[in-house]
Amino acid sequence: MRTVLQRVSSAQVVVDGEVVGAIGPGLVALVGVTHDDGPAEVATTARKIAGLRLFPPGDEGGERSVLEVGGEVLVVSQFTLYADVRKGRRPSWNAAAPGPVAEPLVHAVAEALRADGVGVATGRFGADMEVTIVGDGPVTIVLDVPAVGSLA
Template sequence: MRAVVQRVTSASVTVDGEVVGAIGRGLCALVGVTHDDDVGRAEQLAGKVWQLRIFPDDEGRMDRSAEEVGGEILVISQFTLYGDTRKGRRPGWGAAAPGPVAEPLVEAVADALRARGATVATGRFGADMQVALVNDGPVTLVLEL
């Protein structure tokens, strides 16, 4: 499982002109799933995202988590995180799990975050989504499990 996590002041996802998910201060997590991922890995990723210490403390050091600051989480499925660009100019998608495997695992990440107390918004799996965000910092990290 892979995620690109951005600290944001706000983020939203729109499908067919309709905002289907929006958050204020928190994290936007683009989540990719590969073939050998499972619910355990989804729960592990959720814990890492929720407790990642990338929010400033009183001295301005990145030492607080979304959990500590009450940050919201926007979870977006992102199969292109497993694009292989080593050969040619067109990415290969063989490492990305197919929809029937990936969709429940992206939902498992969102559910595990909710179970930890997070306010979670999501995109719509498989849809053509437009994601808007204000990256705070900017802070962007790649997580891989």
């Protein structure tokens, strides 16, 4: 599972002129799924998103997580994170899991974050989405969660 996290002041997803998901300060999580991903990758990805210390220190010192600052997460499916552009000029999407595999896993990441107490909004899987991101920082992190057998 590959996720690009961006710290934001606000973000929203629009589909067919309708806002389907919006957040204030927090993180946008663009989530890509590959063929070998499953529940273990979902759990690790959600735990990392909720716990990474990507926000400035508070009065008590030390950087804080989205949970600690009361931020929200906008989860957006992003199969293009698995584009292979090593050959030619046309990306290959072979490493991206097909929709019936990826959709429940992206949904599970959002649900796991909610279960951890994070406010979550989502895009609409498979839709042509307009994603507006007002970056804060800039802070952008690529989070790769390998197959379970290779987790350290």
